[in-house]
Amino acid sequence: MADTDSKGDPQGRSSAIISLFLQPSPKYWLLGLAILLLSAISHLPYRILLSLGRAIGAMIYRSGGRVKHIANVNITRCYPSLAPEAQQRILQQSFRELGISVVETFRVWFGDAEKFYGSRTKLEGEDHWRAALARERGIILLSCHYGSLDLNATLAGLQVRKYRKYAFTYRKPSDQLVDRFLVEKRTPYADHFFPVNNLVGIIRLLKKQGVVWYAPDIEVKNKNSVFANFMGIPASTTAGLSKLAQAGNAVILPFGHYRNSDNTYTLKFFPPLEGFPSEDAVADTRQINRAIEHIIRPFPERYWWTIKRFKNRPAGEPPFY
Template identity: 30%
Template sequence: MLGKIGTYLAVGLLKFLALLPYGLVARFGDGLGWLLYQIPSSRKRVVHTNLRLCFPEWDDAERERVAGRHFRHAVRSYVERSYQWFGSARTIEKLVVVDSEIDLEDPDLPPTILLGYHFVAIEAASVAINHALKRRCGSLYQPFSNRDLDRIASEARGRFNAEMVSKSDSARAVIRMLRNRQPVMLGADMDYGLRNSAFVPFFGVPACTLTSTARLAATAPAQIIVFVGEVLPHYKGYRLKVFKPWADYPSGDDVADARRMNAVLEDLVRTMPEQYYWVHKRFKTRPPGEPGFY
């Protein structure tokens, strides 16, 4: 756990890296990820466990290949926070290709929940979509336990006119923002525990999945638009993909809506399995009586 001095040294390093050419920093992160993958660790075991559960049809060689590439992507994503947190608007515009099926600058955009799935480029995608909207946008986040780092990260993430909202304070704030026609970004594909959740399949494995997204959409009411960040090959930056609004959502069945959310995510994961956030313990919470995986 970083102390105050360690926090400011780490942030200072990120600010320094933001001054260097992106390709150099990306290659450094890639190499560091390769090196760390050679060392046995609990996170490496989590990655292999998740891949074994979600892709039982893969042989050991395929799982090892994807796990190694993912670890490099994951470590790279932390190094590249240098640009995502401290890069200028011009830097973000140069690094992120925006591929949107909606007009992000539409002044008549209805109340909208921007649902971001946790691929390794979600940080870059969140900053880019907030910049592209050209309006104040709410952004839910999970606070860091380190208060100094949390404050610095919140300021960095909110520098393009984002209203940062801690998940612990989110429900009323989200409804207020949506009713004011202020878009809200949130992620709902991680294991946040049993509260406001249901067990629905994710690659055939019961996964503790939030049902609150559908209820927020119904209460506002608001449309759901998925966005995804992709790391481009050859150290060329990122692609922000924004999809059309979901039809017939919410359906009135929270469990069915959570199942739909996971099904959409599965389709996206299959297009770039090495870039989904497998270092997260997605199946940490188990149904009553089931043993843990980790």
Template identity: 30%
Template sequence: MSLASRLGIGFMRALAHVPLRLVRGLGAAMGNLLYVLAKPRRRVVDANLALCFPGKPAEERKRIARETFVYAAQSFLDRSWLWHAPEQVVAKRLKVVGSASEIDALTNGKEPTILFAPHFYALDAAATALTMRTPRPSTTIYTTQRDPMIDAWVGEGRRRFGNVTALNRVDGIKPIVAGLRKGGVLYLLPDMDFGRDQTVFVPFYGVQAATMPSLSRFARLGRARVVPVISRFTEDGYEIELLPAWKDFPTDDLIADTALMNKRLQGYIDTMPSQYYWVHRRFKTRPEGAPPVY
């Protein structure tokens, strides 16, 4: 356990009691500073935006890039109050909207459900909001942090409310499918590049992108409905929107399903491009013979 980790977690616990306006202001300052100093990561963001939005003027892409660093920093600092502030404070700052039938089904239903949660910066807020509001068993999949102390802190934060099981990616699919078939909820974030062995190539903004096909696979194996969750920053916290369940998903074609997922994801991103996780090297794995992006 490093001293830096202990100090960092202590800082976040203290920050949980600071007014949200000040937390967001600190995040904005950090984000703007990172935009200037974190040049390698900024090059990743710039490359992603150039590939996905070639028709946007360079100045607009620059604005989106700067804003995405701000949202990244603010979402990190917001974990202070999401994971440590009193429950009533957290609940007041998280507003769940959208399909009334889906909200009721999540709270009171028993049908296996996958919450398709794209990598918007508000994803931890969405997970907290939804686990606070349902007694149903839910599962999330995580990647182990290098520092054991940070790994434990993140795990505790994500399991803070509700009946949540956090599974490591190395645990395999059996416990995930078993949880779904018992009427559980899976909070799934499949829109990332985890290497050639775990992905299929499908278009993302017209560019072949290595994409996890897990949404289609788990929906089929778990006999589950797929409900998109779109999470947004607001001045007083976050808005988490549950969209109607997809009626035409899954099919027997895993690759077509994954392409459809990306196509629909593009529509969600287009409504708030700055809030998507562009700091990820989304096009790291390339088709055979394609030049590297980064």
């Protein structure tokens, strides 16, 4: 599915869910039941929903295992100057925040995100957003795996679609039914929904001065990847954003979303990247990683430390995990 304008059903009674119960394999029935349960849970009072998310994250933390080991390695490597007690606090909090991001995602999928989140979100850095618009070029919204990706992309869409056509990008799952569900739940808040490898669709939209949401901080190792510092550590990172920006004549605009203490949200735009792209792929990618560092700095515990950000190492370096 390269591109879709499917709008889905914000109340969760979708054809994608129904199709799960029509499959011969019981695993899809169980998935359908789980989704229906999550749909009901997502409409709990918001404070209760967030508390439930914290509890889910704490349970995952207590269960330990491989995912906790990965997060611990990432945090101790990225924050070597912190005392062990401070590193452990970030580790524990990161799992609670991961649980919160899960329930925030359910609230986007099974509720009216525009009505619910739009009314409790304020905009910061509007001057940077307007500066990007004034260049009359396509815009790549630079995001990362920080908090709920669906909430992040949806909040951006509520702002962007007042001015430009807007597209999510995503890594398409191999299961077609899961893919159908994701498309159905996400596209009410975007004009297009592109798999990340649909370069033709992405570039075409950028050339029409559209806006594309993109999160490049997943570990990759291919001909388009380079080692560029992230938190002071060489990290295998896609250099594809430079090529997309060049091909689509696009501005790179970093942004993040932040949950406030009163459970309202802030959507924050940072200054557009300058001198991007350049002739130096490593320098460009380092600039991307530096922008991501700025995004996660206010609440480092909300970054997805459970991903293997440093799985691939430069030649001769020992593995991290």
